[in-house]
Amino acid sequence: MKKTIIIVDDHILFAKSLHGLLKTYEDFEVVEIFKNGQEVVDYFNFGHTQPDLVLLDIKMPVKDGLETMMWLKENYPEQKALALTMEHDENYIIKMIRNGCRGYLLKDIEPDEFLYALQSVLNSGYYYSDEVSEAMIKGGPGKKFRNLTPRELEFLSHACSEMTYKEVAGEMNLSPKTIDGYRESLFEKLEVKSRIGLVLFAIKNDLYQV
Template identity: 60%
Template structure:
């Protein structure tokens, strides 16, 4: 049975090109190419076939990616979604992950990595990109031999919020320099390379509530 995808992107040429690429993969089929989040809402409310994965552009008119993700979280919380982004938009991506998004893709991604991302989401539930992929493989082993402290867990929970690192420092009554140390130590311990990677790892491993 084919693995099904819906593309939601207001750039029609990109969406159609992406459709062609996905349909060229073995056992993958694009059910629809939509241009706004509202069109996706209409699709779901029309009792049509639900996809295995939704590819959701972050910046769209009418109903953007974040608004769409919030609607899906309420109405279809188990729907697997990958965000599409032109650039690394950390703040928005973290909000989308907290709303249930399973990872994000930059639009200049290589086709092989794109297929790997789709496979990851279907097999493990999340796609951790080149910044975080090694965490998917070995983080549990790292933590079994080097568990997190209570303060590290506190930092992770705050880092998964909308607070800046400076605000995290204030919350923890620590200096920004000490917070930088916590961050770098956790990046090494969890084998991630960015705040987005840290959030993805924490959500995937049920270390924070979403």
């Protein structure tokens, strides 16, 4: 049976092009295309069958991606959604993930990676970029966690919040320079390159609860 997908994007040409690409994947079927999050809310409120996956743009009129994720988390927390966007603002993407988004893709992604992302979310629950996937495979997560100090784990928890690094420094009563040291240490130990990578790693491995 094909996996069902809803596309939510206010750029109609892009949404239709994406629909065309998905038609080439035999295991997927697009059931609806919406222009904003409010149309998604209306769809669910009318009692339509939940899709297997929602592909969700972030910047949209009426109800944007973050507002839509917040609504889904409150009303349909089991609904899988994947951000597909041109936005690369770490803070915004982290907010999406903290509200239940299973990963994010940039719109210039290669088709093969796009297919891999769909399969990852549906099969394992989350999509990770290559950097996070590689970090999770090498040696297993348990080995990596044993290398983390209590203060690094505390920093990791704060990194998953909406606080800036400067605010994290104040919360932990440390200097910004020390916080930079924790960040770089975790990047090296977990083999990720961004705060988003830290957040996804922490959520997947139950180091932080969404």
